[in-house]
Amino acid sequence: MKQKQKWATVYLVLVFILLYTPIFYLIFYSFNEAGTMNQFSGFTLNHYSALAEDARLLIIALDTVRIALLSALIATVIGTAGAIGIYYTRQRRAQNVLLSLNNILLVSPDVIIGASFLLLFTLVGFQLGFYSVLLAHIAFSIPIVVLMVLPKLEDMNANMITAARDLGASPIQVLTSVILPSITPGILAGYFMAFTFSIDDFAVTFFVTGGGFATLSVEIYSRARQGVSLEINALSTLLFLVAVSLVSGYYFIQQQQRNRKKLSQLDPTVHEKAVTP
Amino acid sequence: MTKERKWLAVPYHLWIVLFVIVPVMLLLFQSFRGLDGSFTLVNIQTYFTSRVYLTMTLQSFFYAFLITVLTLLISYPAAYFLAQTRHKQFWLLVLILPTWMNILLKTYAFIGILSQTGFVNQGLNFIGIGAQQLLFTPLSFLIVATYIEVPFMLLPVFNAIDEIDGSMIKASRDLGAGEWQTFASVIFPLSLSGVRSGIQAVFIPSLSLFMLTRLIAGNRVITLGTAIEQNFLVTQNWGMGSTMGIVLVLIMFGVMFLTRRRRKGVTVR
Amino acid sequence: MTEEIIVSFDQVEKKYEKETVLKTISFDLEKGKFYTLLGPSGCGKSTILNLIAGFASPSSGTVSILGKDTRDTPPNKRKINTVFQDYALFPHLNVFDNVAFGLKMKKMNKEKIKSKVTETLKLVRLEGFENRDIAEMSGGQKQRVAIARALVNEPDLLLLDEPLSALDLKLRTEMQYELRDLQQRLGITFLFVTHDQEEALAMSDEIMVMKEGRIVQTGTPNAVYDEPINRYVADFIGESNIVRGRMVRDYAVSFAGKTFTCVDGGMQPDEQVDVVIRPEDLVLTEAEAGDIQIFVQTQLFRGVHYEIMGQDDAGNDWMVHSTRQSEPGRRVGLTFDPQDIHIMRINETEEAFDERIEQFATAAYEKTSKGGAGQDD
Numbered sequence: 001m002k003q004k005q006k007w008a009t010v011y012l013v014l015v016f017i018l019l020y021t022p023i024f025y026l027i028f029y030s031f032n033e034a035g036t037m038n039q040f041s042g043f044t045l046n047h048y049s050a051l052a053e054d055a056r057l058l059i060i061a062l063d064t065v066r067i068a069l070l071s072a073l074i075a076t077v078i079g080t081a082g083a084i085g086i087y088y089t090r091q092r093r094a095q096n097v098l099l100s101l102n103n104i105l106l107v108s109p110d111v112i113i114g115a116s117f118l119l120l121f122t123l124v125g126f127q128l129g130f131y132s133v134l135l136a137h138i139a140f141s142i143p144i145v146v147l148m149v150l151p152k153l154e155d156m157n158a159n160m161i162t163a164a165r166d167l168g169a170s171p172i173q174v175l176t177s178v179i180l181p182s183i184t185p186g187i188l189a190g191y192f193m194a195f196t197f198s199i200d201d202f203a204v205t206f207f208v209t210g211g212g213f214a215t216l217s218v219e220i221y222s223r224a225r226q227g228v229s230l231e232i233n234a235l236s237t238l239l240f241l242v243a244v245s246l247v248s249g250y251y252f253i254q255q256q257q258r259n260r261k262k263l264s265q266l267d268p269t270v271h272e273k274a275v276t277p
Numbered sequence: 278m279t280k281e282r283k284w285l286a287v288p289y290h291l292w293i294v295l296f297v298i299v300p301v302m303l304l305l306f307q308s309f310r311g312l313d314g315s316f317t318l319v320n321i322q323t324y325f326t327s328r329v330y331l332t333m334t335l336q337s338f339f340y341a342f343l344i345t346v347l348t349l350l351i352s353y354p355a356a357y358f359l360a361q362t363r364h365k366q367f368w369l370l371v372l373i374l375p376t377w378m379n380i381l382l383k384t385y386a387f388i389g390i391l392s393q394t395g396f397v398n399q400g401l402n403f404i405g406i407g408a409q410q411l412l413f414t415p416l417s418f419l420i421v422a423t424y425i426e427v428p429f430m431l432l433p434v435f436n437a438i439d440e441i442d443g444s445m446i447k448a449s450r451d452l453g454a455g456e457w458q459t460f461a462s463v464i465f466p467l468s469l470s471g472v473r474s475g476i477q478a479v480f481i482p483s484l485s486l487f488m489l490t491r492l493i494a495g496n497r498v499i500t501l502g503t504a505i506e507q508n509f510l511v512t513q514n515w516g517m518g519s520t521m522g523i524v525l526v527l528i529m530f531g532v533m534f535l536t537r538r539r540r541k542g543v544t545v546r
Numbered sequence: 547m548t549e550e551i552i553v554s555f556d557q558v559e560k561k562y563e564k565e566t567v568l569k570t571i572s573f574d575l576e577k578g579k580f581y582t583l584l585g586p587s588g589c590g591k592s593t594i595l596n597l598i599a600g601f602a603s604p605s606s607g608t609v610s611i612l613g614k615d616t617r618d619t620p621p622n623k624r625k626i627n628t629v630f631q632d633y634a635l636f637p638h639l640n641v642f643d644n645v646a647f648g649l650k651m652k653k654m655n656k657e658k659i660k661s662k663v664t665e666t667l668k669l670v671r672l673e674g675f676e677n678r679d680i681a682e683m684s685g686g687q688k689q690r691v692a693i694a695r696a697l698v699n700e701p702d703l704l705l706l707d708e709p710l711s712a713l714d715l716k717l718r719t720e721m722q723y724e725l726r727d728l729q730q731r732l733g734i735t736f737l738f739v740t741h742d743q744e745e746a747l748a749m750s751d752e753i754m755v756m757k758e759g760r761i762v763q764t765g766t767p768n769a770v771y772d773e774p775i776n777r778y779v780a781d782f783i784g785e786s787n788i789v790r791g792r793m794v795r796d797y798a799v800s801f802a803g804k805t806f807t808c809v810d811g812g813m814q815p816d817e818q819v820d821v822v823i824r825p826e827d828l829v830l831t832e833a834e835a836g837d838i839q840i841f842v843q844t845q846l847f848r849g850v851h852y853e854i855m856g857q858d859d860a861g862n863d864w865m866v867h868s869t870r871q872s873e874p875g876r877r878v879g880l881t882f883d884p885q886d887i888h889i890m891r892i893n894e895t896e897e898a899f900d901e902r903i904e905q906f907a908t909a910a911y912e913k914t915s916k917g918g919a920g921q922d923d
Contacts, residue, residue, distance in 0.1 A: 081285045109481055225492065445634055447599075
């Protein structure tokens, strides 16, 4: 038994190491005095100061965040409304059709999404650039928002709405004072997911961005094609720190919520249920 | 009551039409257009008679299959062990944290790691095998693609294993099954739903990882995705690109059909 | 005939981290009997099951099965099977494969498995359901599958962890009969866990009443019902009137301002005691004819009887189950027989209680009454 557990731990640790090696490799060489990613010749912060002075990259970074914040916001609004629409769709079949259509973009390879959006923008003569990228990001973020919000709607006690109506709430009041508050966690999760989808996207953006506009992913791609530049390593370190702080914040909030829940439903049989083989 | 609700969902329905239905139709429509814009079956004909295209498709399929198998082999035990650890939610988060790192940055890291004088070759030199050409080979494509896709397999498999009711395992042991028997006849069959969604989440994107083939495989591996990107953005042959896009969509539907949720086997809630 | 002991707990204690869930428990389970562990949720019932099935091991003390210490025996090597509260049927297997699971694990040959499974399904009246999916079965049917899945292995002991709690009232009563019948036909020892006292009374040969990790009283349903050891057991097993009283001397107790003849003794003179009278043992009469008088406050029609609540002159509340009707605001009398008065000493241990009952109850029966509620065998 003990022996088996030891092997399990060893295996997990090995997977951890494998998953983190490339990231730490990047971070490590961001401090390399020599400009390469293999011989470490001495410690320097030069690549970070170069990064700080790289106006083009900074603008691109800002644009990327701008696109992500904006597209996630709009996608969340449309997606939440859409989820409520699906929830209220009476016929099972119509609901299934809507859901299938919703999920098409989620399972489609991003090349397909990018190519077909490119066709769309060209057909209607839409100028490629900031707005085409923004629209594309909104478009591929909507289904994930729907998917995060819909379960919360289904978990909601439907009698609550009847009760609110019974107590004299108008449809809009029902929406704002009953439905929205009870699905808020889903909406926030949806926004968060949409935001990360947008930040991470490369392929779709690559297809629908014209020459003049770039996001970080596109910029990194074109720089990486030209070879190693330790400025990218420095950028990786910063982005990794951002990711770690976001994720630990998320984890912290989740833990707190869980603890609060525990307090409110103190269960005397917890220890009996806790016996797992 | 219903009127307001209808207005609420209008933007969403508009989105479905504009960004889901129309683009798919456009892709289909475009595949019937020649370079000069006329209606033609030439793209489809070319695709299905060209040995190059068909081998490429097969190859892409084969690589996606290999990547899926590799990620499954790595992720399943990890997910299984993870589900038994104490602070599993925390460790899960640590395991999938790398997915929050931009995929291109991770890919870029491998340019360093796999290069002639990189980390891996230094290691190979050290144990006496000597440096090998790793970068710009199909092997490097497999390594990096597997690396990138592992979390996407790990997560659904973990969720499926974690969702298995503890009393199932108890019941199995109670009925005389040993640890291995419990795994083979209860845990594994019940985790198959997770494996299926993992396959969906890994196989389909693996057909289209064009940035990897460009940055890591040095065009030694051409996936369907690479070919589509090539046709759309380099040679500007949108008709051919769309034809391949349709092929990719068809494969996608095939995979989804094969890995669909079976009514039997998964508890219907 | 010496009774064969299937399971024996000797000074068993169980702790989870800091919390003690079982406090030094000892008991034996004999072959062929129907035992019930009765207590509220969280009292440690399921822990006892887990210890017997092998999903937990005692912090101290020994759990032996058929005389052998089980410390190193994993669950799959014990000839004990469990019917789980939520059934824990395997959703990926059909009815046949669920029932066959244990036999397949033992690598029994296919023919034999088939005949045994068929036979067992017939036993729980599920013949013809072999190829059904678990999801297609109703609650009561799932319950039977779970029972068949355990029984087919011919266990020495069957553990049933609140198996009827998910069923509706009618099905539950039906299953109580069926379980009792199965147990008597097969002669397998059953250990049934429940928090439902009616279930316990209806099915068991012996009931173990638990409270906060201890067994407070063990006995036949009649014994536990008629001679509860304390206020807790009296309250838990059926509805009771429990009033404070004083033992005047042996066979005489004073409560509600009067002294009554009773069948208990062995206490200190003038000792404070709890007096229990079951609502159905109280007979409604005219006020003057009653042993005590109460002022009726509420009355509910319960189908078989009226449930009348009232208060006596000393301020004690009384509940009466009567087929006769009264009405709120009336003053009525209550009569009862000496053997309907149950005296409980405060904080008496089970051993002391048993000893005293042994001594006095039997003596008392010979002296005072013929028949009545007391049944002693």
